[in-house]
Amino acid sequence: MPGKSLSPWTLSWFGSAMIALLLALVLALAAGIGPEDFDRPEALAIVHLFALGWLAQVMLGALVQFVPVLAARPLAFSRLALPALLASSLGTLALAGGFLSLDGYEIARPFFLLGPVALGLGFAMLAVMILATLVTRQTLRLPEVRMVLVALAGLAGLWLSGAAMVSTLAGSRVAVDLSQALPLHMLFGIGGFLTFAAFGVSYKLFAMFLLAPEAASWQRRAVFALAAMMAGLMLTGLLMLAGDAGITPLLIAVCGISLAGAALYLDDVRRLWQARRRAHPELNMSWSRMALGFLALSVLLLPFAIWQGGALARASVFAALVGWLSTLTLAQMIRITAFLTWIQIFAPLIGRRKVPTVQSLTHPRRAGLALTIWSLSAAIGTLSLATGFHAGFRLALCGLLIAATQILCELVAIRSLSHLPAPERPGLLPPLILPAFLKSQHSAENQI
Amino acid sequence: MTTPPPHELDVRPILAQGEEPFGAIMAAIDALQPGQALRMLAPFRPAPLFNVMANRGFDCADRRREDGVWEVTFTPQGSGPADAGMAPGSAPGAGFWPDPALVLELIGLEPPEPMVRILEEVTMLEPGQVLFALLDREPMFLFPELAQRGHEWAGNYAADGQSYRLMVRAGAKDD
Known part of the structure; x- marks a missing residue:
């Protein structure tokens, strides 16, 4: 395939999404959100920070990386990746801030309308990139x-x-x-x-x-x-x-x-x-199975959610967003980050020196523990929402925050190769979440 | 039917004068005979052009020559009997490459293991020698690395879609 298969901005999307995830969880704890509070403007702000800032951004970042692989051609209009990321981050923050205006914070009101405008702009740029890459006769099949x-x-x-x-x-x-x-x-x-x-x-x-x-x-x-x-x-x-x-x-x-x-x-x-x-499937796959369990749970709750609304609707939404989509994303994100980091750093070195395995960039026990805490908290949260159990829901939020923090640390460790023995680490590492295309091209030129 | 030889376009003089070669490239494309390929020589890898050309119905194959010049061949899709059915990006004329000096069976290995094996082995080959590999799937991350190192490749999925067949022709020794 002509062109680099790595989309340089993927990790920036992941990084921005992880920040939104942690921010949403910290704010949910700080604002004292309980099972019955989801109509409160602060809760709406936090839910959108979670759904758009975390889940939508991580999914869009994954698509930007994945669509070229799917279509076997480079990402079209790849220059839009950064403006799209900025527009969607700004839009999410503006929307979340705008919800606070419903609580009487008049100062936040202009942001309320800015949010959808910026988000629309970001989504449109992404749609252009994805559609222009995907829509060909061969791939549409x-x-x-x-x-x-x-x-x-x-x-x-x-x-x-x-x-x-x-x-x-x-x-x-x-x-x-x-x-x-x-x-x-x-x-x-x-x-x-x-x-x-x-x-x-x-x-x-x-x-x-x-x-x-x-x-x-x-x-x-x-x-x-x-x-x-x-x-x-x-x-x-x-x-x-x-x-x-x-x-x-x-x-x-x-x-x-x-x-x-x-x-x-x-x-x-x-x-x-x-x-x-x-x-023996790896960690990312065994935890994806857990996510699939949450998918089943959330869909089974859906009829009750639609007919009754209320507590069961909240439980179904939570099981879907936190249990199904987030567990799947977190489990795969660890693996994908390790893979992309490996490709970025070690692919040019293959055949020239001994290269480590992708697995050696990760610490499966630490990631496994974090995903256990995440899934357990997702289950407790779903149950607490269904039963209106305030303390249980707060406990679940604490667990989610601990797990997300651990996963962030693991992602940083993977990016900085800290699980590798020092002699196997190259001297110069790419930046954590910013693209390194200028630098990597330069170093690749020097190696030939 | 004989395919006309590729039309050669060297954009280095145009770039050296500080001009934009896009117009010259498009003019060369428009002047091609049916089925004729365009071979372009550039001082760098003209990545932005690949998408433009893919949209105009051309497959691209690129390699860096020993002298550091990038040689990019744009072949009209579906032309040339030897290349029919090859994946986009395959080098044209792979049907005329010598028999493989090495065959690698890489089924059942998790990515990026197949990529590691192929790059390690191709480094040991003499220039011009060919390696054949059987894989589970298209090794997407391998292709840019092969091009960067000056090796050519051609590949496609087997008819049943269950395995991917890849030929790599070694370029100049790179270390």
């Missing part, structure tokens, strides 16, 4: 590629529904029924965007890490068909919302599709797991 495209449609729906809600809350003329818009907005974000993107990326990653055959299965094609149907239904829901029509029947259909789609996806992953050639 792949179900993984189609899945990523459906996820982009979900991202568009997420933004449209969110912008309409902000406009309503800010008291402008464009107004929607918030009680109808909210479930649709959450389904767009969690299902339509994040989960579909995670599905698309995971097929390829799981096959690679399990050493399983990559060929698409009937389940995968069926999941894509259901996902496309669900995105279509939700976008129709958006139009109905604009026309003030009730969307309950549509939500019930989406719920049915989610159950069927998740079941087929899990069956497909089970098939990959059984066909694997690697007898």
